[in-house]
Amino acid sequence: MSPPPLAGYTIGVTAARRADELGALLERRGATVLYGPAIRIVPLADDTELLTATRSLLTEPPDIVVATTGIGFRGWVEAAEGWGLGEDLHAALEAATVLTRGPKAKGAVRAAGLVERWAPESESSAEVLDHLLATGVSGRRIAVQLHGEPLPDFVDALRGAGADVLEIPVYRWTAPADPAPLDRLLDAVLAGQVDALTFTSAPAAASVLRAAERRERLAELVDVLRCKVLVTCVGPITAGPLTRVGVPVVQPARARIGSLVRELAVALPARAVRVRAGTSTLELRGQAALVDGELRPVPPAPMAVLRALAASPGATLPRPVLGAVLRRHSGREDAVDEHAVETAVGRLRSALGSTALVQTVVKRGYRLAVPVS
The missing domain is CATH 1.10.10.10 (Winged helix-like DNA-binding domain superfamily/Winged helix DNA-binding domain)
Known part of the structure:
Protein backbone atom coordinates (compact mmCIF):
# COMPACT_ATOMS: atom_id res chain seq x y z
CA MET A 1 0.00 0.00 0.00
CA SER A 2 1.12 3.55 -0.69
CA PRO A 3 1.99 5.62 2.38
CA PRO A 4 -0.51 8.30 3.48
CA PRO A 5 -0.23 11.58 1.55
CA LEU A 6 1.33 13.51 4.45
CA ALA A 7 3.70 10.79 5.66
CA GLY A 8 7.21 12.18 6.05
CA TYR A 9 6.01 15.75 6.55
CA THR A 10 6.05 17.82 9.75
CA ILE A 11 3.20 20.29 10.12
CA GLY A 12 2.85 23.06 12.68
CA VAL A 13 -0.52 23.81 14.29
CA THR A 14 -0.98 27.30 15.75
CA ALA A 15 -4.65 26.92 16.71
CA ALA A 16 -5.89 27.11 20.29
CA ARG A 17 -9.48 26.00 19.72
CA ARG A 18 -9.94 22.64 17.99
CA ALA A 19 -6.18 22.10 17.81
CA ASP A 20 -6.60 18.45 18.80
CA GLU A 21 -9.18 17.91 16.06
CA LEU A 22 -6.94 19.49 13.43
CA GLY A 23 -3.91 17.55 14.65
CA ALA A 24 -5.80 14.26 14.59
CA LEU A 25 -6.90 14.85 10.98
CA LEU A 26 -3.31 15.59 9.97
CA GLU A 27 -1.91 12.57 11.80
CA ARG A 28 -4.54 10.35 10.19
CA ARG A 29 -2.98 11.32 6.87
CA GLY A 30 0.49 10.46 8.11
CA ALA A 31 1.86 13.84 9.25
CA THR A 32 4.01 14.52 12.28
CA VAL A 33 2.37 17.41 14.14
CA LEU A 34 4.03 20.12 16.25
CA TYR A 35 1.73 22.22 18.43
CA GLY A 36 2.36 25.87 19.31
CA PRO A 37 -0.87 27.64 20.34
CA ALA A 38 -0.46 31.26 19.30
CA ILE A 39 -3.42 32.66 21.23
CA ARG A 40 -5.55 32.11 24.31
CA ILE A 41 -9.32 32.34 24.26
CA VAL A 42 -10.85 34.59 26.93
CA PRO A 43 -13.70 32.66 28.64
CA LEU A 44 -16.90 34.40 27.60
CA ALA A 45 -18.41 34.33 31.08
CA ASP A 46 -15.41 36.32 32.35
CA ASP A 47 -15.26 38.77 29.45
CA THR A 48 -16.19 42.22 30.73
CA GLU A 49 -16.06 43.69 27.21
CA LEU A 50 -18.74 41.27 26.02
CA LEU A 51 -20.88 42.01 29.08
CA THR A 52 -20.61 45.74 28.45
CA ALA A 53 -21.56 45.34 24.78
CA THR A 54 -24.51 43.09 25.67
CA ARG A 55 -25.87 45.62 28.17
CA SER A 56 -25.51 48.36 25.54
CA LEU A 57 -27.51 46.23 23.09
CA LEU A 58 -30.27 45.71 25.67
CA THR A 59 -30.39 49.41 26.55
CA GLU A 60 -30.76 50.35 22.89
CA PRO A 61 -31.92 47.28 20.91
CA PRO A 62 -30.64 46.89 17.34
CA ASP A 63 -32.60 46.88 14.13
CA ILE A 64 -30.25 44.33 12.54
CA VAL A 65 -27.99 41.64 14.02
CA VAL A 66 -25.21 39.97 12.03
CA ALA A 67 -24.18 36.54 13.35
CA THR A 68 -20.81 35.51 11.91
CA THR A 69 -19.94 32.21 13.65
CA GLY A 70 -21.92 29.40 15.21
CA ILE A 71 -19.69 28.84 18.23
CA GLY A 72 -19.43 32.56 18.87
CA PHE A 73 -23.19 33.11 18.74
CA ARG A 74 -23.88 30.12 21.00
CA GLY A 75 -21.23 31.28 23.46
CA TRP A 76 -22.76 34.74 23.56
CA VAL A 77 -26.22 33.36 24.34
CA GLU A 78 -24.82 31.03 27.03
CA ALA A 79 -22.80 33.83 28.61
CA ALA A 80 -25.88 36.07 28.71
CA GLU A 81 -27.82 33.32 30.45
CA GLY A 82 -25.03 33.05 33.02
CA TRP A 83 -25.29 36.78 33.68
CA GLY A 84 -29.08 36.53 34.08
CA LEU A 85 -29.62 38.40 30.80
CA GLY A 86 -30.65 35.45 28.62
CA GLU A 87 -34.36 36.27 28.29
CA ASP A 88 -33.71 39.95 27.65
CA LEU A 89 -31.13 39.16 24.95
CA HIS A 90 -33.48 36.66 23.29
CA ALA A 91 -36.26 39.26 23.18
CA ALA A 92 -33.95 41.89 21.66
CA LEU A 93 -32.66 39.50 19.01
CA GLU A 94 -36.15 38.21 18.21
CA ALA A 95 -37.30 41.77 17.48
CA ALA A 96 -34.35 42.41 15.15
CA THR A 97 -33.62 41.32 11.59
CA VAL A 98 -31.00 38.56 11.94
CA LEU A 99 -28.49 37.88 9.16
CA THR A 100 -26.14 34.89 9.32
CA ARG A 101 -22.81 34.57 7.51
CA GLY A 102 -22.89 30.78 7.01
CA PRO A 103 -24.62 27.50 7.88
CA LYS A 104 -22.99 27.13 11.31
CA ALA A 105 -24.12 30.57 12.37
CA LYS A 106 -27.56 29.80 10.95
CA GLY A 107 -27.71 26.57 12.98
CA ALA A 108 -26.76 28.42 16.18
CA VAL A 109 -29.39 31.10 15.57
CA ARG A 110 -32.10 28.50 15.04
CA ALA A 111 -30.94 26.49 18.07
CA ALA A 112 -31.52 29.65 20.12
CA GLY A 113 -35.14 29.71 18.96
CA LEU A 114 -34.60 32.51 16.46
CA VAL A 115 -35.01 32.72 12.68
CA GLU A 116 -32.54 34.32 10.32
CA ARG A 117 -33.83 36.61 7.58
CA TRP A 118 -31.00 36.10 5.07
CA ALA A 119 -27.66 34.34 4.57
CA PRO A 120 -25.13 34.70 1.69
CA GLU A 121 -24.42 31.80 -0.65
CA SER A 122 -20.68 32.53 -0.48
CA GLU A 123 -20.55 32.41 3.34
CA SER A 124 -18.45 35.59 3.18
CA SER A 125 -18.61 38.80 5.20
CA ALA A 126 -18.13 40.74 1.95
CA GLU A 127 -21.44 39.48 0.57
CA VAL A 128 -23.19 40.28 3.85
CA LEU A 129 -21.83 43.83 3.64
CA ASP A 130 -22.94 44.21 0.01
CA HIS A 131 -26.43 43.01 0.97
CA LEU A 132 -26.70 45.48 3.84
CA LEU A 133 -25.48 48.42 1.78
CA ALA A 134 -27.85 47.51 -1.04
CA THR A 135 -30.86 47.44 1.30
CA GLY A 136 -29.87 50.69 3.01
CA VAL A 137 -28.56 51.13 6.54
CA SER A 138 -28.70 54.87 7.16
CA GLY A 139 -30.09 55.59 10.62
CA ARG A 140 -30.27 51.92 11.55
CA ARG A 141 -28.61 50.32 14.57
CA ILE A 142 -26.64 47.21 13.61
CA ALA A 143 -25.05 44.74 16.04
CA VAL A 144 -22.13 42.85 14.48
CA GLN A 145 -20.95 39.72 16.27
CA LEU A 146 -17.19 39.61 15.76
CA HIS A 147 -15.38 36.34 15.21
CA GLY A 148 -12.07 36.72 16.98
CA GLU A 149 -10.77 39.98 15.60
CA PRO A 150 -12.12 43.41 14.65
CA LEU A 151 -13.74 43.82 11.23
CA PRO A 152 -12.67 47.40 10.46
CA ASP A 153 -13.50 47.38 6.76
CA PHE A 154 -16.93 45.87 7.40
CA VAL A 155 -17.77 48.17 10.31
CA ASP A 156 -16.33 51.34 8.74
CA ALA A 157 -18.31 50.77 5.54
CA LEU A 158 -21.56 50.48 7.53
CA ARG A 159 -20.76 53.59 9.58
CA GLY A 160 -19.82 55.44 6.41
CA ALA A 161 -23.28 54.60 5.06
CA GLY A 162 -24.92 56.14 8.12
CA ALA A 163 -25.44 53.11 10.38
CA ASP A 164 -24.98 53.07 14.16
CA VAL A 165 -22.80 49.99 14.62
CA LEU A 166 -22.40 48.07 17.89
CA GLU A 167 -19.53 45.59 17.84
CA ILE A 168 -20.08 42.43 19.90
CA PRO A 169 -16.62 41.07 20.82
CA VAL A 170 -17.58 37.43 21.12
CA TYR A 171 -14.72 34.92 21.17
CA ARG A 172 -11.93 37.32 22.09
CA TRP A 173 -8.26 36.40 22.03
CA THR A 174 -5.16 37.31 23.99
CA ALA A 175 -1.55 36.15 23.89
CA PRO A 176 -0.95 32.56 25.09
CA ALA A 177 -0.50 32.20 28.85
CA ASP A 178 2.59 30.06 28.23
CA PRO A 179 4.60 31.26 25.19
CA ALA A 180 7.09 28.36 25.35
CA PRO A 181 5.24 25.95 22.95
CA LEU A 182 4.90 28.71 20.34
CA ASP A 183 8.57 29.65 20.73
CA ARG A 184 9.55 26.00 20.23
CA LEU A 185 7.41 25.80 17.09
CA LEU A 186 9.00 28.98 15.73
CA ASP A 187 12.47 27.58 16.44
CA ALA A 188 11.56 24.46 14.46
CA VAL A 189 10.23 26.54 11.55
CA LEU A 190 13.37 28.67 11.44
CA ALA A 191 15.58 25.57 11.67
CA GLY A 192 13.94 24.06 8.57
CA GLN A 193 12.24 21.28 10.53
CA VAL A 194 8.65 22.22 9.59
CA ASP A 195 7.21 21.70 6.11
CA ALA A 196 3.85 23.44 6.54
CA LEU A 197 2.30 25.84 9.03
CA THR A 198 -1.46 25.99 9.57
CA PHE A 199 -3.63 28.89 10.71
CA THR A 200 -7.33 28.83 11.58
CA SER A 201 -7.71 32.43 12.80
CA ALA A 202 -6.30 35.84 11.93
CA PRO A 203 -5.37 36.57 15.58
CA ALA A 204 -3.17 33.45 15.60
CA ALA A 205 -1.42 34.57 12.42
CA ALA A 206 -0.84 38.04 13.86
CA SER A 207 0.37 36.54 17.16
CA VAL A 208 2.97 34.38 15.38
CA LEU A 209 4.36 37.43 13.62
CA ARG A 210 4.43 39.39 16.89
CA ALA A 211 6.21 36.53 18.65
CA ALA A 212 8.90 36.51 15.97
CA GLU A 213 9.21 40.29 16.16
CA ARG A 214 9.59 40.09 19.94
CA ARG A 215 12.56 37.78 19.41
CA GLU A 216 13.97 40.05 16.67
CA ARG A 217 13.54 37.31 14.06
CA LEU A 218 10.55 38.62 12.11
CA ALA A 219 12.42 39.25 8.85
CA GLU A 220 13.97 35.78 9.06
CA LEU A 221 10.59 34.15 9.71
CA VAL A 222 8.88 35.99 6.84
CA ASP A 223 11.69 34.93 4.49
CA VAL A 224 11.31 31.28 5.54
CA LEU A 225 7.51 31.40 5.16
CA ARG A 226 7.84 32.99 1.72
CA CYS A 227 10.36 30.51 0.34
CA LYS A 228 10.50 27.25 2.26
CA VAL A 229 7.35 26.54 4.30
CA LEU A 230 3.89 25.93 2.87
CA VAL A 231 1.54 28.27 4.75
CA THR A 232 -2.11 27.23 4.84
CA CYS A 233 -5.01 29.32 6.13
CA VAL A 234 -8.61 28.31 6.60
CA GLY A 235 -9.85 31.41 4.75
CA PRO A 236 -9.01 34.90 3.46
CA ILE A 237 -9.66 36.69 6.77
CA THR A 238 -7.26 34.34 8.52
CA ALA A 239 -4.69 34.92 5.80
CA GLY A 240 -4.83 38.72 6.12
CA PRO A 241 -1.93 39.34 8.56
CA LEU A 242 0.32 37.04 6.51
CA THR A 243 -0.51 38.33 3.05
CA ARG A 244 0.06 41.89 4.28
CA VAL A 245 3.75 41.02 4.88
CA GLY A 246 4.07 39.23 1.56
CA VAL A 247 3.69 35.61 2.68
CA PRO A 248 1.91 33.48 0.03
CA VAL A 249 -0.81 31.25 1.46
CA VAL A 250 -2.86 28.27 0.33
CA GLN A 251 -6.57 28.28 1.15
CA PRO A 252 -9.33 25.70 0.69
CA ALA A 253 -12.42 26.58 -1.32
CA ARG A 254 -14.53 26.21 1.84
CA ALA A 255 -13.47 27.67 5.19
CA ARG A 256 -13.51 24.37 7.07
CA ILE A 257 -10.83 22.50 9.00
CA GLY A 258 -11.48 19.32 7.02
CA SER A 259 -11.13 21.23 3.76
CA LEU A 260 -7.86 22.74 5.02
CA VAL A 261 -6.43 19.28 5.69
CA ARG A 262 -7.55 17.98 2.30
CA GLU A 263 -5.90 20.98 0.63
CA LEU A 264 -2.66 20.24 2.49
CA ALA A 265 -2.81 16.58 1.49
CA VAL A 266 -2.71 17.69 -2.15
CA ALA A 267 -0.46 20.74 -1.97
CA LEU A 268 2.44 19.30 0.05
CA PRO A 269 3.04 16.17 -2.07
CA ALA A 270 2.79 18.37 -5.17
CA ARG A 271 5.90 20.22 -3.95
CA ALA A 272 7.94 17.04 -3.51
Whole structure:
Protein backbone atom coordinates (compact mmCIF):
# COMPACT_ATOMS: atom_id res chain seq x y z
CA MET A 1 0.00 0.00 0.00
CA SER A 2 1.12 3.55 -0.69
CA PRO A 3 1.99 5.62 2.38
CA PRO A 4 -0.51 8.30 3.48
CA PRO A 5 -0.23 11.58 1.55
CA LEU A 6 1.33 13.51 4.45
CA ALA A 7 3.70 10.79 5.66
CA GLY A 8 7.21 12.18 6.05
CA TYR A 9 6.01 15.75 6.55
CA THR A 10 6.05 17.82 9.75
CA ILE A 11 3.20 20.29 10.12
CA GLY A 12 2.85 23.06 12.68
CA VAL A 13 -0.52 23.81 14.29
CA THR A 14 -0.98 27.30 15.75
CA ALA A 15 -4.65 26.92 16.71
CA ALA A 16 -5.89 27.11 20.29
CA ARG A 17 -9.48 26.00 19.72
CA ARG A 18 -9.94 22.64 17.99
CA ALA A 19 -6.18 22.10 17.81
CA ASP A 20 -6.60 18.45 18.80
CA GLU A 21 -9.18 17.91 16.06
CA LEU A 22 -6.94 19.49 13.43
CA GLY A 23 -3.91 17.55 14.65
CA ALA A 24 -5.80 14.26 14.59
CA LEU A 25 -6.90 14.85 10.98
CA LEU A 26 -3.31 15.59 9.97
CA GLU A 27 -1.91 12.57 11.80
CA ARG A 28 -4.54 10.35 10.19
CA ARG A 29 -2.98 11.32 6.87
CA GLY A 30 0.49 10.46 8.11
CA ALA A 31 1.86 13.84 9.25
CA THR A 32 4.01 14.52 12.28
CA VAL A 33 2.37 17.41 14.14
CA LEU A 34 4.03 20.12 16.25
CA TYR A 35 1.73 22.22 18.43
CA GLY A 36 2.36 25.87 19.31
CA PRO A 37 -0.87 27.64 20.34
CA ALA A 38 -0.46 31.26 19.30
CA ILE A 39 -3.42 32.66 21.23
CA ARG A 40 -5.55 32.11 24.31
CA ILE A 41 -9.32 32.34 24.26
CA VAL A 42 -10.85 34.59 26.93
CA PRO A 43 -13.70 32.66 28.64
CA LEU A 44 -16.90 34.40 27.60
CA ALA A 45 -18.41 34.33 31.08
CA ASP A 46 -15.41 36.32 32.35
CA ASP A 47 -15.26 38.77 29.45
CA THR A 48 -16.19 42.22 30.73
CA GLU A 49 -16.06 43.69 27.21
CA LEU A 50 -18.74 41.27 26.02
CA LEU A 51 -20.88 42.01 29.08
CA THR A 52 -20.61 45.74 28.45
CA ALA A 53 -21.56 45.34 24.78
CA THR A 54 -24.51 43.09 25.67
CA ARG A 55 -25.87 45.62 28.17
CA SER A 56 -25.51 48.36 25.54
CA LEU A 57 -27.51 46.23 23.09
CA LEU A 58 -30.27 45.71 25.67
CA THR A 59 -30.39 49.41 26.55
CA GLU A 60 -30.76 50.35 22.89
CA PRO A 61 -31.92 47.28 20.91
CA PRO A 62 -30.64 46.89 17.34
CA ASP A 63 -32.60 46.88 14.13
CA ILE A 64 -30.25 44.33 12.54
CA VAL A 65 -27.99 41.64 14.02
CA VAL A 66 -25.21 39.97 12.03
CA ALA A 67 -24.18 36.54 13.35
CA THR A 68 -20.81 35.51 11.91
CA THR A 69 -19.94 32.21 13.65
CA GLY A 70 -21.92 29.40 15.21
CA ILE A 71 -19.69 28.84 18.23
CA GLY A 72 -19.43 32.56 18.87
CA PHE A 73 -23.19 33.11 18.74
CA ARG A 74 -23.88 30.12 21.00
CA GLY A 75 -21.23 31.28 23.46
CA TRP A 76 -22.76 34.74 23.56
CA VAL A 77 -26.22 33.36 24.34
CA GLU A 78 -24.82 31.03 27.03
CA ALA A 79 -22.80 33.83 28.61
CA ALA A 80 -25.88 36.07 28.71
CA GLU A 81 -27.82 33.32 30.45
CA GLY A 82 -25.03 33.05 33.02
CA TRP A 83 -25.29 36.78 33.68
CA GLY A 84 -29.08 36.53 34.08
CA LEU A 85 -29.62 38.40 30.80
CA GLY A 86 -30.65 35.45 28.62
CA GLU A 87 -34.36 36.27 28.29
CA ASP A 88 -33.71 39.95 27.65
CA LEU A 89 -31.13 39.16 24.95
CA HIS A 90 -33.48 36.66 23.29
CA ALA A 91 -36.26 39.26 23.18
CA ALA A 92 -33.95 41.89 21.66
CA LEU A 93 -32.66 39.50 19.01
CA GLU A 94 -36.15 38.21 18.21
CA ALA A 95 -37.30 41.77 17.48
CA ALA A 96 -34.35 42.41 15.15
CA THR A 97 -33.62 41.32 11.59
CA VAL A 98 -31.00 38.56 11.94
CA LEU A 99 -28.49 37.88 9.16
CA THR A 100 -26.14 34.89 9.32
CA ARG A 101 -22.81 34.57 7.51
CA GLY A 102 -22.89 30.78 7.01
CA PRO A 103 -24.62 27.50 7.88
CA LYS A 104 -22.99 27.13 11.31
CA ALA A 105 -24.12 30.57 12.37
CA LYS A 106 -27.56 29.80 10.95
CA GLY A 107 -27.71 26.57 12.98
CA ALA A 108 -26.76 28.42 16.18
CA VAL A 109 -29.39 31.10 15.57
CA ARG A 110 -32.10 28.50 15.04
CA ALA A 111 -30.94 26.49 18.07
CA ALA A 112 -31.52 29.65 20.12
CA GLY A 113 -35.14 29.71 18.96
CA LEU A 114 -34.60 32.51 16.46
CA VAL A 115 -35.01 32.72 12.68
CA GLU A 116 -32.54 34.32 10.32
CA ARG A 117 -33.83 36.61 7.58
CA TRP A 118 -31.00 36.10 5.07
CA ALA A 119 -27.66 34.34 4.57
CA PRO A 120 -25.13 34.70 1.69
CA GLU A 121 -24.42 31.80 -0.65
CA SER A 122 -20.68 32.53 -0.48
CA GLU A 123 -20.55 32.41 3.34
CA SER A 124 -18.45 35.59 3.18
CA SER A 125 -18.61 38.80 5.20
CA ALA A 126 -18.13 40.74 1.95
CA GLU A 127 -21.44 39.48 0.57
CA VAL A 128 -23.19 40.28 3.85
CA LEU A 129 -21.83 43.83 3.64
CA ASP A 130 -22.94 44.21 0.01
CA HIS A 131 -26.43 43.01 0.97
CA LEU A 132 -26.70 45.48 3.84
CA LEU A 133 -25.48 48.42 1.78
CA ALA A 134 -27.85 47.51 -1.04
CA THR A 135 -30.86 47.44 1.30
CA GLY A 136 -29.87 50.69 3.01
CA VAL A 137 -28.56 51.13 6.54
CA SER A 138 -28.70 54.87 7.16
CA GLY A 139 -30.09 55.59 10.62
CA ARG A 140 -30.27 51.92 11.55
CA ARG A 141 -28.61 50.32 14.57
CA ILE A 142 -26.64 47.21 13.61
CA ALA A 143 -25.05 44.74 16.04
CA VAL A 144 -22.13 42.85 14.48
CA GLN A 145 -20.95 39.72 16.27
CA LEU A 146 -17.19 39.61 15.76
CA HIS A 147 -15.38 36.34 15.21
CA GLY A 148 -12.07 36.72 16.98
CA GLU A 149 -10.77 39.98 15.60
CA PRO A 150 -12.12 43.41 14.65
CA LEU A 151 -13.74 43.82 11.23
CA PRO A 152 -12.67 47.40 10.46
CA ASP A 153 -13.50 47.38 6.76
CA PHE A 154 -16.93 45.87 7.40
CA VAL A 155 -17.77 48.17 10.31
CA ASP A 156 -16.33 51.34 8.74
CA ALA A 157 -18.31 50.77 5.54
CA LEU A 158 -21.56 50.48 7.53
CA ARG A 159 -20.76 53.59 9.58
CA GLY A 160 -19.82 55.44 6.41
CA ALA A 161 -23.28 54.60 5.06
CA GLY A 162 -24.92 56.14 8.12
CA ALA A 163 -25.44 53.11 10.38
CA ASP A 164 -24.98 53.07 14.16
CA VAL A 165 -22.80 49.99 14.62
CA LEU A 166 -22.40 48.07 17.89
CA GLU A 167 -19.53 45.59 17.84
CA ILE A 168 -20.08 42.43 19.90
CA PRO A 169 -16.62 41.07 20.82
CA VAL A 170 -17.58 37.43 21.12
CA TYR A 171 -14.72 34.92 21.17
CA ARG A 172 -11.93 37.32 22.09
CA TRP A 173 -8.26 36.40 22.03
CA THR A 174 -5.16 37.31 23.99
CA ALA A 175 -1.55 36.15 23.89
CA PRO A 176 -0.95 32.56 25.09
CA ALA A 177 -0.50 32.20 28.85
CA ASP A 178 2.59 30.06 28.23
CA PRO A 179 4.60 31.26 25.19
CA ALA A 180 7.09 28.36 25.35
CA PRO A 181 5.24 25.95 22.95
CA LEU A 182 4.90 28.71 20.34
CA ASP A 183 8.57 29.65 20.73
CA ARG A 184 9.55 26.00 20.23
CA LEU A 185 7.41 25.80 17.09
CA LEU A 186 9.00 28.98 15.73
CA ASP A 187 12.47 27.58 16.44
CA ALA A 188 11.56 24.46 14.46
CA VAL A 189 10.23 26.54 11.55
CA LEU A 190 13.37 28.67 11.44
CA ALA A 191 15.58 25.57 11.67
CA GLY A 192 13.94 24.06 8.57
CA GLN A 193 12.24 21.28 10.53
CA VAL A 194 8.65 22.22 9.59
CA ASP A 195 7.21 21.70 6.11
CA ALA A 196 3.85 23.44 6.54
CA LEU A 197 2.30 25.84 9.03
CA THR A 198 -1.46 25.99 9.57
CA PHE A 199 -3.63 28.89 10.71
CA THR A 200 -7.33 28.83 11.58
CA SER A 201 -7.71 32.43 12.80
CA ALA A 202 -6.30 35.84 11.93
CA PRO A 203 -5.37 36.57 15.58
CA ALA A 204 -3.17 33.45 15.60
CA ALA A 205 -1.42 34.57 12.42
CA ALA A 206 -0.84 38.04 13.86
CA SER A 207 0.37 36.54 17.16
CA VAL A 208 2.97 34.38 15.38
CA LEU A 209 4.36 37.43 13.62
CA ARG A 210 4.43 39.39 16.89
CA ALA A 211 6.21 36.53 18.65
CA ALA A 212 8.90 36.51 15.97
CA GLU A 213 9.21 40.29 16.16
CA ARG A 214 9.59 40.09 19.94
CA ARG A 215 12.56 37.78 19.41
CA GLU A 216 13.97 40.05 16.67
CA ARG A 217 13.54 37.31 14.06
CA LEU A 218 10.55 38.62 12.11
CA ALA A 219 12.42 39.25 8.85
CA GLU A 220 13.97 35.78 9.06
CA LEU A 221 10.59 34.15 9.71
CA VAL A 222 8.88 35.99 6.84
CA ASP A 223 11.69 34.93 4.49
CA VAL A 224 11.31 31.28 5.54
CA LEU A 225 7.51 31.40 5.16
CA ARG A 226 7.84 32.99 1.72
CA CYS A 227 10.36 30.51 0.34
CA LYS A 228 10.50 27.25 2.26
CA VAL A 229 7.35 26.54 4.30
CA LEU A 230 3.89 25.93 2.87
CA VAL A 231 1.54 28.27 4.75
CA THR A 232 -2.11 27.23 4.84
CA CYS A 233 -5.01 29.32 6.13
CA VAL A 234 -8.61 28.31 6.60
CA GLY A 235 -9.85 31.41 4.75
CA PRO A 236 -9.01 34.90 3.46
CA ILE A 237 -9.66 36.69 6.77
CA THR A 238 -7.26 34.34 8.52
CA ALA A 239 -4.69 34.92 5.80
CA GLY A 240 -4.83 38.72 6.12
CA PRO A 241 -1.93 39.34 8.56
CA LEU A 242 0.32 37.04 6.51
CA THR A 243 -0.51 38.33 3.05
CA ARG A 244 0.06 41.89 4.28
CA VAL A 245 3.75 41.02 4.88
CA GLY A 246 4.07 39.23 1.56
CA VAL A 247 3.69 35.61 2.68
CA PRO A 248 1.91 33.48 0.03
CA VAL A 249 -0.81 31.25 1.46
CA VAL A 250 -2.86 28.27 0.33
CA GLN A 251 -6.57 28.28 1.15
CA PRO A 252 -9.33 25.70 0.69
CA ALA A 253 -12.42 26.58 -1.32
CA ARG A 254 -14.53 26.21 1.84
CA ALA A 255 -13.47 27.67 5.19
CA ARG A 256 -13.51 24.37 7.07
CA ILE A 257 -10.83 22.50 9.00
CA GLY A 258 -11.48 19.32 7.02
CA SER A 259 -11.13 21.23 3.76
CA LEU A 260 -7.86 22.74 5.02
CA VAL A 261 -6.43 19.28 5.69
CA ARG A 262 -7.55 17.98 2.30
CA GLU A 263 -5.90 20.98 0.63
CA LEU A 264 -2.66 20.24 2.49
CA ALA A 265 -2.81 16.58 1.49
CA VAL A 266 -2.71 17.69 -2.15
CA ALA A 267 -0.46 20.74 -1.97
CA LEU A 268 2.44 19.30 0.05
CA PRO A 269 3.04 16.17 -2.07
CA ALA A 270 2.79 18.37 -5.17
CA ARG A 271 5.90 20.22 -3.95
CA ALA A 272 7.94 17.04 -3.51
CA VAL A 273 11.14 16.61 -5.55
CA ARG A 274 11.15 13.43 -7.65
CA VAL A 275 14.27 11.95 -9.26
CA ARG A 276 15.50 8.65 -10.67
CA ALA A 277 18.52 7.01 -9.02
CA GLY A 278 19.74 3.66 -10.29
CA THR A 279 16.62 1.64 -10.99
CA SER A 280 14.65 3.41 -8.26
CA THR A 281 12.39 6.43 -8.08
CA LEU A 282 13.00 8.81 -5.19
CA GLU A 283 10.46 11.30 -3.85
CA LEU A 284 11.82 13.74 -1.28
CA ARG A 285 9.35 14.65 1.46
CA GLY A 286 10.17 16.74 4.50
CA GLN A 287 12.42 14.48 6.56
CA ALA A 288 11.79 11.30 4.60
CA ALA A 289 12.14 9.87 1.13
CA LEU A 290 9.91 7.51 -0.77
CA VAL A 291 12.09 4.87 -2.41
CA ASP A 292 9.92 3.09 -4.98
CA GLY A 293 6.89 3.97 -2.86
CA GLU A 294 8.40 2.84 0.45
CA LEU A 295 8.71 5.55 3.10
CA ARG A 296 12.26 5.82 4.44
CA PRO A 297 12.87 8.37 7.25
CA VAL A 298 16.08 10.34 6.67
CA PRO A 299 17.89 12.26 9.46
CA PRO A 300 18.24 16.04 8.94
CA ALA A 301 21.93 16.22 7.92
CA PRO A 302 21.75 13.35 5.40
CA MET A 303 18.50 14.85 4.06
CA ALA A 304 20.33 18.14 3.43
CA VAL A 305 22.91 16.18 1.41
CA LEU A 306 20.19 14.33 -0.49
CA ARG A 307 18.41 17.56 -1.39
CA ALA A 308 21.65 19.04 -2.68
CA LEU A 309 22.32 15.97 -4.84
CA ALA A 310 18.73 15.91 -6.11
CA ALA A 311 18.95 19.59 -7.08
CA SER A 312 21.60 18.62 -9.64
CA PRO A 313 20.61 15.07 -10.68
CA GLY A 314 23.60 13.12 -11.93
CA ALA A 315 26.10 15.92 -11.31
CA THR A 316 29.08 15.20 -9.09
CA LEU A 317 29.20 17.46 -6.02
CA PRO A 318 32.68 17.82 -4.53
CA ARG A 319 33.16 17.16 -0.83
CA PRO A 320 33.79 20.87 -0.06
CA VAL A 321 30.45 21.75 -1.67
CA LEU A 322 28.62 19.17 0.42
CA GLY A 323 30.57 20.36 3.44
CA ALA A 324 29.19 23.85 2.84
CA VAL A 325 25.69 22.34 2.63
CA LEU A 326 26.17 20.69 6.03
CA ARG A 327 27.62 23.88 7.49
CA ARG A 328 24.57 25.91 6.42
CA HIS A 329 22.27 23.20 7.68
CA SER A 330 23.88 23.10 11.13
CA GLY A 331 24.37 26.84 11.38
CA ARG A 332 28.07 26.38 12.08
CA GLU A 333 30.51 29.13 11.24
CA ASP A 334 33.57 26.89 10.89
CA ALA A 335 34.20 24.60 7.93
CA VAL A 336 32.90 21.01 7.87
CA ASP A 337 35.68 18.48 7.20
CA GLU A 338 35.58 15.65 4.67
CA HIS A 339 35.05 13.05 7.38
CA ALA A 340 31.74 14.70 8.35
CA VAL A 341 30.67 14.62 4.69
CA GLU A 342 31.57 10.94 4.40
CA THR A 343 29.65 10.21 7.59
CA ALA A 344 26.56 12.04 6.33
CA VAL A 345 26.70 10.16 3.01
CA GLY A 346 27.04 6.86 4.85
CA ARG A 347 24.02 7.65 7.00
CA LEU A 348 22.11 8.69 3.88
CA ARG A 349 22.81 5.37 2.17
CA SER A 350 21.69 3.50 5.28
CA ALA A 351 18.50 5.53 5.50
CA LEU A 352 17.67 4.91 1.83
CA GLY A 353 18.29 1.18 2.31
CA SER A 354 20.78 0.93 -0.55
CA THR A 355 24.40 1.83 -1.18
CA ALA A 356 23.79 2.02 -4.95
CA LEU A 357 21.63 5.15 -5.01
CA VAL A 358 24.42 7.55 -4.06
CA GLN A 359 27.65 6.91 -5.95
CA THR A 360 31.20 7.83 -4.95
CA VAL A 361 33.18 9.47 -7.74
CA VAL A 362 36.79 8.76 -6.81
CA LYS A 363 38.79 11.87 -5.86
CA ARG A 364 35.88 14.09 -6.93
CA GLY A 365 32.83 13.68 -4.70
CA TYR A 366 29.35 12.15 -4.81
CA ARG A 367 26.43 11.96 -7.22
CA LEU A 368 23.00 10.41 -7.45
CA ALA A 369 23.10 7.31 -9.61
CA VAL A 370 21.02 8.92 -12.33
CA PRO A 371 20.72 6.64 -15.39
CA VAL A 372 22.56 7.90 -18.48
CA SER A 373 20.19 8.14 -21.42
